[in-house]
Amino acid sequence: MNALVLAAEESGGLEFPSLSNLIEWKPIIDSIGLDKIGLTHVLSVIIPTIVFFLAAQQKGLVPSGIRTVAEGMIEFIENQIILPAIGADGLKYLPLLLSFFLFVFFGNITEVIPFFQMPANARMGGPVVIALIAWAMFISVGFKHNGFTYLKDIAWPPSVPLGLRWLVGLIELLSTFILRPFSHAVRLFANMLAGHILLVTFAVLSITVASGLMFLVLPFTFGGLVAFTAFEIFVSLIQAFVFTIIAAVYIGGALHPAH
Numbered sequence: 001m002n003a004l005v006l007a008a009e010e011s012g013g014l015e016f017p018s019l020s021n022l023i024e025w026k027p028i029i030d031s032i033g034l035d036k037i038g039l040t041h042v043l044s045v046i047i048p049t050i051v052f053f054l055a056a057q058q059k060g061l062v063p064s065g066i067r068t069v070a071e072g073m074i075e076f077i078e079n080q081i082i083l084p085a086i087g088a089d090g091l092k093y094l095p096l097l098l099s100f101f102l103f104v105f106f107g108n109i110t111e112v113i114p115f116f117q118m119p120a121n122a123r124m125g126g127p128v129v130i131a132l133i134a135w136a137m138f139i140s141v142g143f144k145h146n147g148f149t150y151l152k153d154i155a156w157p158p159s160v161p162l163g164l165r166w167l168v169g170l171i172e173l174l175s176t177f178i179l180r181p182f183s184h185a186v187r188l189f190a191n192m193l194a195g196h197i198l199l200v201t202f203a204v205l206s207i208t209v210a211s212g213l214m215f216l217v218l219p220f221t222f223g224g225l226v227a228f229t230a231f232e233i234f235v236s237l238i239q240a241f242v243f244t245i246i247a248a249v250y251i252g253g254a255l256h257p258a259h
Contacts, residue, residue, distance in 0.1 A: 022200055023123060023193070040120035044106035048099075077101060077244070085248035086255060093251055096137060100130060101244040108192055108236035111199070112229050119236070122193040124185065127243075131185035134247040139177070142254030153257055180250065188243050195232045202228055 025035040034042075055063075055070035063071050077098045082090045107126055110116035121127050142150035154176055155169045202225035 022196065023118070025118070036116055036118055037120045037123050037125070040107055040110050040116060040118075041103075041126055044103045044120065047106055048102040073102070074098065081241070081245045081248050085245055086252035089255065090248065090252060093137075093248070096133075097244050097248055100134070100247055101240050103130060104188065104243050105236060105240035108239055109233065111192070111196055111232055111236065119192040119196055121188050121239070122196045124189050127185035127188040128181075130243075131181045131188075134184060134250060135181040138247075138250040138254040141251055142257065145255055146257055150254065150257060184243070184246060187246075188239055191235065191239050195228075195235055198228055199225065199232060 025037065027033050027035050028039060051066060052070050055067040058064070058067040074094065077094060078091065081097060081101075082094060086093070104121060107120035109119075111119035111122075146153075154172045156165055157168055157172065160168045202221055205221040206225055
C-alpha cells in the first residue's frame with residue numbers, strides 16, 4: 001500500500017502499479033527464499049492441522065468450542081461435496097477433500113488480511129501442485145477400481161458411433177489426462193488474481209482522489225473498495241468450494257466411469 005501512495009504522489013495523478021509489483025514479494029527469510037506466498041502456504045497447512053489437533057483432544061459426546069468448528073467443517077464436506085458428487089462410497093476420500101478445501105480457503109483469505117494482502121493462490125505454483133495431486137488421485141482411483149477398462153473406455157468409448165469413436169476418444173484422452181489439471185489450476189489462479197487486481201484498482205483510485213476537488217468522489221471509490229473486499233471474502237470461500245467439488249467430481253467419475 002505504501003508503494004501505491006508513493007506512485008500516486010510522484011506522478012501527481014492516477015498511476016497503477018505494474019503486474020509484477022502486485023504479485024512479487026521480497027523474501028522474508030533470505031536464506032531459504034521464503035516470501036509472503038510461501039509463508040501463506042505454510043500457514044495454510046499449519047493452521048488447519050492445529051485446529052483439528054486441538055479438536056481431537058476434546059472428549060465427550062457433545063462437541064464445544066473448536067471441536068464444533070472442526071466437526072462443522074467435516075459435515076460440510078460430507079454433505080455438500082462428497083455425497084452429491086461421489087456418493088456414500090466417497091466418504092473414504094474425506095481427508096483429501098477436506099485438506100483441499102482448507103488449504104485453498106486459507107490461501108485465498110489472506111487477500112483481505114493486513115500484512116499479507118495477497119492471496120497465495122493468485123500465484124500459479126500452489127494451484128498447480130494441488131491440481132496435480134487431484135489429477136494423480138482420480139487416475140489412481142480409476143485404474144484401481146476399473147483396471148485397464150478405465151483407459152479403454154476413455155480412449156475408445158463404447159457408447160459412441162464407431163465412425164466417431166476415434167475422434168471422441170482422442171478428445172477424451174486429452175481432456176482427462178492433459179487438460180483437466182491445467183484447467184483445474186487456472187480456474188482458481190485466474191479468479192484470485194482478478195480479485196486481487198480489482199482490490200488494488202479501487203485502492204489506487206481511493207488514494208489518488210484523496211486530495212483536491214477529486215475528494216468529492218472518495219466516498220464512492222472507498223465504498224467500492226469496502227464492497228469488493230467483502231465480496232472477495234465470499235469469493236475466497238466459493239473458490240475453495242469449487243476447487244474441492246471439481247476434484248470430487250473427477251474422483252467420482254473415475255470411481256463410477258459408467259455414469
